[in-house]
Amino acid sequence: MNIQSGKVRGSAPRRKQGGSFGSRLAAAFRIAMILALAGGLANAYIFLNQKIAETEREIRTTRSDIHNTDREIDNLRIRREQFCAWPHIRQAIARFDLKLQPADPRQVRKLVIIPPALAPRVSVASRPPGTSGATSVTRWSQR
Amino acid sequence: MLSSNESIKLRMRLMAVVLLPVAVLLGIRLYFVQVVDHDEMYEKARRQYTSVRVTKGKRGEIFDVSGNLLVGNAPCEIISADPSLIKSSQQRRAMAWILARKLEMDEEDVFARLAPERPVRDKDGNPVRNPDGSVKMRKMRDVTIARNVPIELAAELKNIARVNRFRALFFREGYMRTYPKGRLLANVLGFTSVDGANVVAVLGVEKFFDRQMASGAGRERYERDRTGRPLSYGLRESVQSRDGANVYLTIDEPLQAIMEEELDAAYEKWQPKAIYAILADPKTGNVLAIAQRPTFNPNDRRKISPEAWRTRIIEDGLEPGSILKPFTVGGALDLGIIRADSKFDCENGVWMYLGKPLRDSHPYGIMTVADIIKTSSNIGTAKIALEFGADNVYNTLRKFGFGQPTGLPLKPEALGIMPPVKRWDGLSITRFPIGYAILVSPVQMVRAYCALANHGWLPKMRLVDRLEDPETGTVHPIPVEPPVQMFRNPETCRTLVDMMISVTGEGGTARRAAIPGYRVAGKTGTSRKYVKGHGYLTKYFASFVGFVPADDPAFVMLVTVDEPKGGSYGGTVAAPVFRAIAERALKHLHIRPDPTLLPPEKKR
Numbered sequence: 010m011n012i013q014s015g016k017v018r019g020s021a022p023r024r025k026q027g028g029s030f031g032s033r034l035a036a037a038f039r040i041a042m043i044l045a046l047a048g049g050l051a052n053a054y055i056f057l058n059q060k061i062a063e064t065e066r067e068i069r070t071t072r073s074d075i076h077n078t079d080r081e082i083d084n085l086r087i088r089r090e091q092f093c094a095w096p097h098i099r100q101a102i103a104r105f106d107l108k109l110q111p112a113d114p115r116q117v118r119k120l121v122i123i124p125p126a127l128a129p130r131v132s133v134a135s136r137p138p139g140t141s142g143a144t145s146v147t148r149w150s151q152r
Numbered sequence: 153m154l155s156s157n158e159s160i161k162l163r164m165r166l167m168a169v170v171l172l173p174v175a176v177l178l179g180i181r182l183y184f185v186q187v188v189d190h191d192e193m194y195e196k197a198r199r200q201y202t203s204v205r206v207t208k209g210k211r212g213e214i215f216d217v218s219g220n221l222l223v224g225n226a227p228c229e230i231i232s233a234d235p236s237l238i239k240s241s242q243q244r245r246a247m248a249w250i251l252a253r254k255l256e257m258d259e260e261d262v263f264a265r266l267a268p269e270r271p272v273r274d275k276d277g278n279p280v281r282n283p284d285g286s287v288k289m290r291k292m293r294d295v296t297i298a299r300n301v302p303i304e305l306a307a308e309l310k311n312i313a314r315v316n317r318f319r320a321l322f323f324r325e326g327y328m329r330t331y332p333k334g335r336l337l338a339n340v341l342g343f344t345s346v347d348g349a350n351v352v353a354v355l356g357v358e359k360f361f362d363r364q365m366a367s368g369a370g371r372e373r374y375e376r377d378r379t380g381r382p383l384s385y386g387l388r389e390s391v392q393s394r395d396g397a398n399v400y401l402t403i404d405e406p407l408q409a410i411m412e413e414e415l416d417a418a419y420e421k422w423q424p425k426a427i428y429a430i431l432a433d434p435k436t437g438n439v440l441a442i443a444q445r446p447t448f449n450p451n452d453r454r455k456i457s458p459e460a461w462r463t464r465i466i467e468d469g470l471e472p473g474s475i476l477k478p479f480t481v482g483g484a485l486d487l488g489i490i491r492a493d494s495k496f497d498c499e500n501g502v503w504m505y506l507g508k509p510l511r512d513s514h515p516y517g518i519m520t521v522a523d524i525i526k527t528s529s530n531i532g533t534a535k536i537a538l539e540f541g542a543d544n545v546y547n548t549l550r551k552f553g554f555g556q557p558t559g560l561p562l563k564p565e566a567l568g569i570m571p572p573v574k575r576w577d578g579l580s581i582t583r584f585p586i587g588y589a590i591l592v593s594p595v596q597m598v599r600a601y602c603a604l605a606n607h608g609w610l611p612k613m614r615l616v617d618r619l620e621d622p623e624t625g626t627v628h629p630i631p632v633e634p635p636v637q638m639f640r641n642p643e644t645c646r647t648l649v650d651m652m653i654s655v656t657g658e659g660g661t662a663r664r665a666a667i668p669g670y671r672v673a674g675k676t677g678t679s680r681k682y683v684k685g686h687g688y689l690t691k692y693f694a695s696f697v698g699f700v701p702a703d704d705p706a707f708v709m710l711v712t713v714d715e716p717k718g719g720s721y722g723g724t725v726a727a728p729v730f731r732a733i734a735e736r737a738l739k740h741l742h743i744r745p746d747p748t749l750l751p752p753e754k755k756r
Binding site: 081084086087094096099111113114117 | 226325385406745
């Protein structure tokens with residue numbers, strides 16, 4: 010004997026059928042809009058996530074490039090210092106037969122450059138045409 | 153027979169009896185997992201998808217006073233392999249061939265390193281055996297092939313590995329300590345060694361400033377994806393690594409290069425056991441150059457001899473000989489016990505005192521104090537010391553810093569031997585002032601001469617000018633400490649310097665130190681070497697220490713030649729080296745000659 014709990018299908022009160030065709034269409038449209046909005050949001054979410062992932066990848070690549078460039082710069086700095094070592098310069102002078110020699114101290118003049126702000130002002134009347142008021146003055150001094 | 157309702161009730165009860173305990177058990181388990189063991193479980197789960205990366209900062213670098221790099225960090229790569237990933241024996245052979253060729257290694261050695269298994273060995277190095285008698289083997293997963301591989305070569309090898317699909321090869325980034333100027337200042341700079349992952353400072357400034365220059369490790373913890381890459385939205389905690397402080401020395405690289413070059417020439421000419429020189433600014437006590445031979449190239453330390461290893465200017469003590477004389481004479485002048493024109497009998501070259509002879513290199517008769525310094529008379533100086541008194545001699549030498557630390561950041565520092573007066577014997581007062589039977593370090597001697605060059609003010613020696621934090625750029629200067637006055641009478645130093653100028657003049661012992669156009673003040677020293685048990689040998693220290701221009705010195709310099717061959721006198725061996733370095737140093741510093749001192753044809 011098969012016994013089912015619950016109400017017998019036929020005994021349930023029948024719901025009143027929906028109204029006009031227009032109202033049904035409006036309901037369907039509302040549902041479609043909600044589904045479209047949800048779909049759009051999901052798409053946007055996926056799209057943005059994809060963009061974030063791509064940007065992350067690019068950041069990682071750029072960071073890696075910067076890191077590698079930094080290491081290359083470090084390496085070049087060491088190489089430059091090796092080339093600046095006196096034994097290396099001496100060899101280069103000999104190799105290219107440059108005939109260089111250090112300056113005699115009597116040939117050396119100390120150049121003092123006074124910044125324009127501190128330089129003495131020259132009056133407009135005595136100034137040659139085409140020159141500015143503040144002049145940078147160089148002084149030769151001997152040590 | 154049960155009615156249908158009763159049957160349903162029974163079945164429901166039965167199900168309840170079966171399912172309820174299960175549900176209760178599940179609930180209890182859930183409680184333990186979610187509440188009691190929550191932290192542990194959460195941590196376990198997190199460990200599955202989080203990684204920790206340890207980063208290392210860079211060790212501080214060493215520069216000269218103008219910012220020229222002396223010790224730096226060169227980027228490099230460590231090449232390692234996982235032999236278990238090697239597909240075949242042919243691939244292993246090919247890898248070994250390429251790596252050996254590119255890294256200049258032995259091919260068989262590389263091939264052996266790439267073995268997937270190696271025998272387990274006991275403490276004595278014997279292979280451990282299994283119960284069945286076979287050799288117990290250990291699987292190799294991480295084998296270091298080469299360290300400190302230059303980045304260009306590593307890039308080439310990476311390319312080869314990619315093309316040949318050598319998946320077993322791994323490249324790890326690192327930095328190696330490098331000395332771009334080679335042997336320049338090697339003993340002072342020192343070097344570091346690697347012990348596992350740790351950097352160990354062995355010698356010199358590297359060791360003294362190890363704490364400041366050492367880098368701090370950083371730690372980054374992040375959530376990762378399946379491939380191990382960090383998740384953009386995941387947890388990320390990091391402690392930044394810290395770079396070590398940069399050290400700026402007072403050394404001037406061009407002066408250092410000049411000194412090293414001239415020492416090389418002298419080392420070749422005199423073929424001594426050792427030669428060393430120091431150049432310092434007497435006003436500030438800044439050490440501008442220090443060099444020694446033999447030395448070593450810190451980039452290639454496989455062939456360092458014990459002779460080259462030691463930093464002689466700070467670790468060695470020497471009997472200075474006559475270069476010590478000006479201090480006793482200066483002390484006696486300052487107290488007014490003698491004057492520059494006071495006369496002493498120099499006994500025609502041999503003087504017996506307490507039954508022991510004291511000799512001069514040449515026979516001299518009665519001489520003034522000025523001439524005693526000029527001719528470097530031992531007998532004259534000993535007689536001055538006798539008038540000065542033992543306590544005064546001792547106190548004067550101590551005041552000039554002999555037997556005391558100089559302040560240079562180098563270890564170990566020899567303080568020398570300067571026994572107190574109560575331990576002197578009768579002869580000590582005639583031997584100590586002429587630089588025998590006491591030991592001083594070369595740096596102590598330079599410091600004492602700095603006082604003579606600096607109008608009687610003794611500076612504290614400086615080798616380090618400043619420390620710099622490379623991240624913030626903050627500079628911590630090491631201050632110049634005020635000098636200490638040595639003489640009570642300001643005229644004493646002037647008188648003493650005049651005497652020392654005569655040393656490089658006509659009739660002086662160091663005419664070869666004279667530089668046209670400049671007044672050079674200095675003193676020669678020639679001391680026989682004392683060996684315990686053998687007494688004084690016929691081997692010598694030949695020294696010259698002086699400053700130029702004498703009226704306003706740009707620098708003080710000491711040159712000492714240990715056991716020169718073919719000469720022994722300071723005036724013959726060391727003075728020309730002084731002149732060679734000083735002439736070039738004066739040009740570098742643009743110190744103009746005095747036209748009145750130039751020979752007529754050179755005047756302009």
